[in-house]
Amino acid sequence: MALTGNLEDIGFAELLQLLNVGHKSGRLQVWRGEERAEIFISQGDVAWARMRFERGPEVVYRVLGWRTGEFSFQRTSERAAREIHESTEALILEGMKRFDEWARVEAEMPEMHAVLRQRAGAAQAFEELSEAAQCVLRLVDARRTVATIVRESGLEPRLALNAVLELQGQGLVEEWGAPSETATILSAKDHLPEATGAIEFQAISQPGPSRRGTVRGRSGATPQGGGDMGKRDADTREAKVP
Numbered sequence: 001m002a003l004t005g006n007l008e009d010i011g012f013a014e015l016l017q018l019l020n021v022g023h024k025s026g027r028l029q030v031w032r033g034e035e036r037a038e039i040f041i042s043q044g045d046v047a048w049a050r051m052r053f054e055r056g057p058e059v060v061y062r063v064l065g066w067r068t069g070e071f072s073f074q075r076t077s078e079r080a081a082r083e084i085h086e087s088t089e090a091l092i093l094e095g096m097k098r099f100d101e102w103a104r105v106e107a108e109m110p111e112m113h114a115v116l117r118q119r120a121g122a123a124q125a126f127e128e129l130s131e132a133a134q135c136v137l138r139l140v141d142a143r144r145t146v147a148t149i150v151r152e153s154g155l156e157p158r159l160a161l162n163a164v165l166e167l168q169g170q171g172l173v174e175e176w177g178a179p180s181e182t183a184t185i186l187s188a189k190d191h192l193p194e195a196t197g198a199i200e201f202q203a204i205s206q207p208g209p210s211r212r213g214t215v216r217g218r219s220g221a222t223p224q225g226g227g228d229m230g231k232r233d234a235d236t237r238e239a240k241v242p
Contacts, residue, residue, distance in 0.1 A: 003073040012063050013092050015071060020044035020088040026076045032069035040080045041073070046091060048083040053138070054154070057084055057091060062154030064095035102150055102157040116149065116164070117142035117176040125172055132163040140173050
């Protein structure tokens with residue numbers, strides 16, 4: 001019988017601790033959208049962890065940064081060779097250490113909230129980049145901020161920032177503001193390995209119950225109050241930005 005749940009109800013670190021205390025063995029799958037990680041648990045410890053382009057402890061560190069997602073654990077009697085030799089406790093502590101470092105870096109660097117997009121030539125230069133820069137470039141999609149990229153890369157914060165600087169120094173990425181009608185988003189789809197991770201939008205809508213499995217984004221405010229239609233039209237024209 002499978003154990004299933006939502007990361008909003010039980011965090012990934014708590015889930016790993018639960019399986020560790022119970023000395024469980026089986027396959028743990030964690031996903032959000034099209035991004036999926038598969039982790040084999042042997043007697044409560046992580047034997048191996050894999051994603052589409054990554055494997056090893058970095059996969060665990062990346063999933064520890066997920067705030068949303070779903071999971072399914074299926075018990076099994078099969079054996080698996082250990083590729084990860086760190087204990088569950090050591091993996092969680094290292095992941096938490098990276099998040100603490102990330103928080104300090106974010107506080108020190110206001111530009112962490114800048115959105116990055118790829119520039120022409122990024123796909124052609126991909127193979128010549130360092131592994132860290134390749135990992136970061138997969139996440140640059142004209143929507144993620146630097147802070148989101150650092151957190152979701154699974155890399156040590158300083159290493160991820162150095163990768164961002166490497167990409168900026170080579171002119172492969174740039175800061176990008178809100179899209180306009182004439183703006184063109186440069187995409188490396190079908191050229192680069194598929195970007196992993198998901199974007200978390202901060203909702204500014206009116207308070208109300210959230211629904212599991214939905215993505216909340218920014219929404220425009222609904223006009224409130226009375227007054228005649230002519231006055232509202234005039235106010236709207238005055239509020240328009242050239």
